[in-house]
Amino acid sequence: MSPRALKALEPASTDPAFIRNFCIIAHIDHGKSTLADRMLQITGVVSDRDMRAQYLDRMDIERERGITIKSQAVRMPWELDGQTYALNMIDTPGHVDFTYEVSRSLAACEGAILLVDAAQGIEAQTLANLYLALDNDLTIIPVLNKIDLPAADPEKYTKEIVGLIGCKPEDILQVSGKTGVGVPELLDRATQLIPAPVGDPDAAARAMIFDSVYDAYRGVITYVRMIDGHLKPREKIMMMSTKSAHEVLEIGVSSPEPTQTKGLGVGEVGYLITGVKDVRLSKVGDTVTSFMKPATVALAGYTEPKPMVFSGLYPIDGSDYPVLREALDKLKLSDAALVYEPETSVALGFGFRCGFLGLLHLEIVTERLEREFGLDLIATAPSVIYEVKTDDKKTTIVTNPSEFPGGKIASVREPIVKASILTPKDYVGTVMELCQGRRGTMQGMEYVGEDRVELHYTMPLGEIVFDFFDHLKSRTAGYASLDYEPIGDQEADLVKVDILLQGEAVDAFSAIVHRDKAYAYGVLMTERLKKLIPRQQFEVPIQAAIGARIIARESISAMRKDVLAKCYGGDITRKRKLLEKQKEGKKRMKMVGRVEVPQEAFIAALSGDTETKKEKN
């Protein structure tokens, strides 16, 4: 085992030959954060006393859910054969919605540790990121983690990894992030095998932003990897995509607490603080250069974040609307991908139409709004972006069913994705059935190891955002995993289904669905509402309609009895209190025409199928 490096290399003047930049590719729960914690401890950058579980995961949500949303970089000293090295570990987000952020993290590295749970094997998301790392020519160091677990089956999963990356079985390290066994060997291996970064120290400065984080006290903290040249404190810098210029107030490295340095040189990884307050001014993938001596060509690979999934967020208590607005304005500062605009709904009142990278992003934002701002929210069914052409040649971009044009529709285009599903082979039939039911087209399948199969489909994104993941999990006993990436769009026979209460459309329940599924959706919603809406003094028809054509119908029969039989021995007080309660309840009713609908009914109807949507990859 290597000793801890006695004296770390000085940042800003480190020879790139002694820098190693790597990330860890792993599935959630496969122990990435625990392994990272162990590395911090073994290299001595965090004292044993300060160690808290999952040191790098800052946000409460991350710690609770055991997932990393925002990446950070940590510089750790390590000694091998008498030479001290600087290891930069870049923590990557591990979810399908953040593929772009992952790709930027990978682009900041020369190597990647492929971390696989020795009891579970590789998962679809890990596979997707592994392919991404291989595309970026990263040196892969395969590792089986959790070898201390009784259920570990290192032999089986060694074969799986060998089959995937073509390494030799003995190349695969066995570690336990929990106990620390094998971690020093892993650091040695990373130092030996990962190539040193290469760049031109004399060229104009170019640094790639791989993450930017909003801090309430310090403003935006921008994490960068220096490619060429040098950046130093007080220097004026420029973001190449926006041409915006800022002064560097502070520059440094995380180890893991932020530590100011004299600058950052070729191959180094660190952070910049310029005093800006909005992460939109410091975009992931953008190139930072010197304002005085700017580079001419930006680094490749920058893309604007593009929302793919849209949902209306409404406060359950209408008076919380200003709080929600303020909360979104604040969240925006730390989440460059979040977009929103005000929206009103007959059923739900005032809220915001929000755009997200994907479902997890939606869920994380909703949860942060509820947790950090004390809001109770209801989210409408997620929708994707449709392009609708009407017969008069007009094109409408629809992210909300209410924007769907009336009249004759010439064509509708919907986004499609390439979906990869990794499943135990026993569930292949079930998964295929599910994918076909969701209008998926199979593109191929291959074995991963002996008993698992990776299925490739192209599928409409709209089908995936509507509870696909829940069905996938529940039909495979939780074993299948999913990854997808947008690959374009296609024309499809899509229609808008409206749900009418006594002839009045309830906007929150309108949905854009494939014509073949319109009837099923109509029946589902009308039946659900029949159960949820209390009886009125008159009969209430509930209909599902495409345009003027009714496709499903239920009705709530008129309430015939609403009277308490007796006043108990003169207890008038109780009876009056009951009346007050009824009147209070009525205040919480929303009127759809003459129909009184309790807010809870809207909420329950909207969350119906998604009730089980708790656990998410």
Place this chain on the structure above:
Amino acid sequence: MPSALPLADPAPLNGLLPSSVADDAATRNFGVYVHVPFCRVRCGYCDFNTYTSEELRGSKRSDYAGQAMEEIALAATVLSAAGLPQRAASTIFFGGGTPTLLPSGDLAAMLAAIIDTFGLQPGAEITTEANPDSVDLEYLSTLKDAGFTRVSFGMQSAVPEVLATLERTHDPARIPLVVQWARQVGLDVSLDLIYGTPGETLEDWRRSLEHAIAQQPDHLSAYALIVEDGTKLARQIRRGEVAQPDDDLQADMYELADQLLAQAGFEWYEVSNWAHRGGHGVPALAHTLDRRSRHNLAYWQGHDWWGIGPGAHSHIGGVRWWNVKHPAAYADRIRAGHSPAAGRETLNGETRRVERVLLLTRIRDGLTIAELAPSGRTAVAGLIADELVDARAALRGSIELTLRGRLLADAVVRRLLE
């Protein structure tokens, strides 16, 4: 009365009332309610304030009449201290629980104490509830001699299966017998029925109604079964052992009751109560031709009454209060010379107005349109259009619920108070 007491102000230990209760006292009748909180067994649906022998925690039934008489004395002191004029009782009602579980002498003694203390209006109505199991000719005769004018039998149903679900122990065949005895000694008779018991069919209900009508009572109450939280019945329903009462079926049952009772000469005067117009062939036995329960009406009409006994509710001149619930706690208060009141509520102008609408809507010709707030008056046209309120009565200036309106009375009240 319910097992849960309302949240309100504490009541003073001396029970004294503010002098405001004396305002307009002459416009209100005075009544006395005596709660007898004992039952041989607790029925599965019941959440009334009543106790079996095992639940009495040391308090004794035999001590009860004495305690009640002490509260009667306290009532006289409190009422006179508040400046109320002496008012003779117009109605007296013994309810429970099972009043007839006490020896008839105990009931007679309590009644005598009330009459001695407050006096009695000519033609006063004096009722006791009775379990058909626990009375015989001699018992009823003693009550009549003591001054009772009326007995209300808890018949509930004529169908043994329904009685079994309700856990009522009496034999339905006993009903004609006890009714005949009551008539024989000269008491007016009311029968209490419950409908909508789990498992009860519309035909079962018809049998019960026909059986009850055949007894030619002067008065009949029909209450829809309410599943109260905390009862055995609620637990059985939650566990799925017993079906939840169905609102539509209960509505059908109410309509059937109204139809059969009307045919038999009964008229509704409160949502759950019907009185015979007279003409059973034995009118001489009735004290007046009006067979409505005046004590029951007093609750809805906002008259004054003092409720004696554990958990009993009272209303005097805009102050409502209720006694401690457990007989042992009640006995302790009385023994210590304190008022047994647990909490009270002083009604303000707005709550009085709300209560008047809430209570008077339920009785026939009870509420006048003139006393409604402007918004309530505006609502009347819609209520007539929706066939909830009778148009002819409205022309006369009063609110009278239609059959449909009686079934939706709470909704009508909400609309009148909007």
